[in-house]
Amino acid sequence: MKVSTLGHALLGLLSAQPMTGYDLTAAFDQSLANVWSARHSQIYPELAKLVGAGLIEQTEAGPRGSKRYAATAAGEAEVRHWLQGRAPGDALRSERLLRVFFLWMLRPADAAAYLRAEAVRHREQVARYESVGNEIPVERHPADRWGRIALEAGIRYENTMAEWALWAADEIEGGGPVPVT
Amino acid sequence: MKVSTLGHALLGLLSAQPMTGYDLTAAFDQSLANVWSARHSQIYPELAKLVGAGLIEQTEAGPRGSKRYAATAAGEAEVRHWLQGRAPGDALRSERLLRVFFLWMLRPADAAAYLRAEAVRHREQVARYESVGNEIPVERHPADRWGRIALEAGIRYENTMAEWALWAADEIEGGGPVPVT
DNA sequence: GCCTCCATGTAATTGGTTACATGATTCT
DNA sequence: AGAATCATGTAACCAATTACATGGAGGC
Missing domain, CATH: 1.10.10.10 (Winged helix-like DNA-binding domain superfamily/Winged helix DNA-binding domain)
Structure with missing residues (x-):
């Protein structure tokens, strides 16, 4: 089976x-x-x-x-x-990140605005995760501890993406046309 | 349509x-x-x-x-x-992270080993991304630049997850039974 | 009596993977 | 001649979402 x-x-x-x-x-x-x-x-x-x-x-x-x-x-x-057993490759499948590949089709200012909005959304998710974390004070079952550890992964992930989005927005808007080499 | x-x-x-x-x-x-x-x-x-x-x-x-x-x-x-338009919520769907919720079923040493192996896999992915980045030297089309920016997201993501996995392994193996509060 | 929550199921459709199937061109 | 690559398509199946459908129990 x-x-x-x-x-x-x-x-x-x-x-x-x-x-x-x-x-x-x-x-x-x-x-x-x-x-x-x-x-x-x-x-x-x-x-x-x-x-x-x-x-x-x-x-x-x-x-x-x-x-x-x-x-x-x-x-x-x-x-x-x-x-x-072996965990699968698990390549992340993200429509939000897919869109990034096509942001060249927007004006740089619009692309940067998109990225800054993304950063905000990621930060909001961090806040949501953190409030979830605060609402589970006692650990009844060993499973709860692992839930917290997984939650930490989520927090770090969202923070990383928020930072990346801000970096990318600056890269596009501030950085001048194309920094070859 | x-x-x-x-x-x-x-x-x-x-x-x-x-x-x-x-x-x-x-x-x-x-x-x-x-x-x-x-x-x-x-x-x-x-x-x-x-x-x-x-x-x-x-x-x-x-x-x-x-x-x-x-x-x-x-x-x-x-x-x-x-x-x-609005990008979807895009909650990450990861079998690898799902497993973390059930690691309480393994002995702590086995769980830590799982996490350390995960860290290695994430680092390998970083290396792969970096070699992809080095192989695209010239930017012919504006789209290429956005490809690099998306790649940077991937690199940061994999590094974050690698760090998290090592942190989690230490947390479980080193940290003693349960740090309540 | 009414509303909310508890509780379980099926059907239809979409999105995605694996497998099946075929054939032309180019390179060695 | 044979292999690799280019090139397109269909069929079967699995996973997942949305919609349809029903009804009991408890609180107000």
Whole structure:
């Protein structure tokens, strides 16, 4: 059975604690949203597949027809195996960065304005991340610690991009036509 | 007519100079590969759609049945419009970063090893980017300059992630159990 | 009674990758 | 003659988003 990235993410979450599809959807909307996203319409069918593969099992049936799942031993083993296998190349796919390749089509002042607006957006994201970080004071589960570490990656990434955007804007607007060599 | 991101990328490339589908495929394999990727199987149908929408036109028929396209005035206008519209949120979707959330399932030493290996991979990518940068000495088209600027973003990004990964590894291995507060 | 949140599912469509398929030109 | 490269296309499949659809439980 081949398990998708979404499948591995669900298995990882369900290895920390049993959850319903609804809870999992919320997890993807909150902490996980910044590295991987998924809608409930993708999650529910994936849960059914994982049950079929014996990687998770339903542990409880609650009110409103809710179903709580937990990872089986096989499921946890699958996550560990995934974590130790080769990670993909993961070339970043960014429409925002793609646009940069075509900024020569705008007047330099407009291109610089675009970049400065980008810097602002990246800084705003830093602020959002930092407020997320402040709202999780206590660590209940070891997983929380890793959430913080991933958050730090996000903060550093956004700060780097903000700095880059300002540098690029100056490069274009201030720097004169073309500094060959 | 709604134009996809791929469509805009093709329009942008064809605004710089007329090219064949083969040439465009090569462009996506080289410089553009780091921000957006596309295979020929996606490019050829998209070109047909853009012709249908009047955004590009075939300017020349070469040997081996090759077809050269250029952006029309409407096509160039569409790119400029796209560049000035709102860029999407573009939350980074990274399987490599997703894994970090589940590293609590490994022994700390294994988790740290994973992160140090990540740092190495990011540094390797920096080296690759830098050699790409050295291989484009002269700027023929204004677009080349923007390619360099985008490349700089890639270099800064990879360096940031390498530093973060080393920091995280130390945090886990050296830092003791849990630094609450 | 009404609104909000909890809770689960399916269908349609788009975007993207992998695989299948073919053939012409150029270089050695 | 054979290999590499140029060149274009289609089909099948997978991943992901948006829209459709339904209903129960709890709070006001």
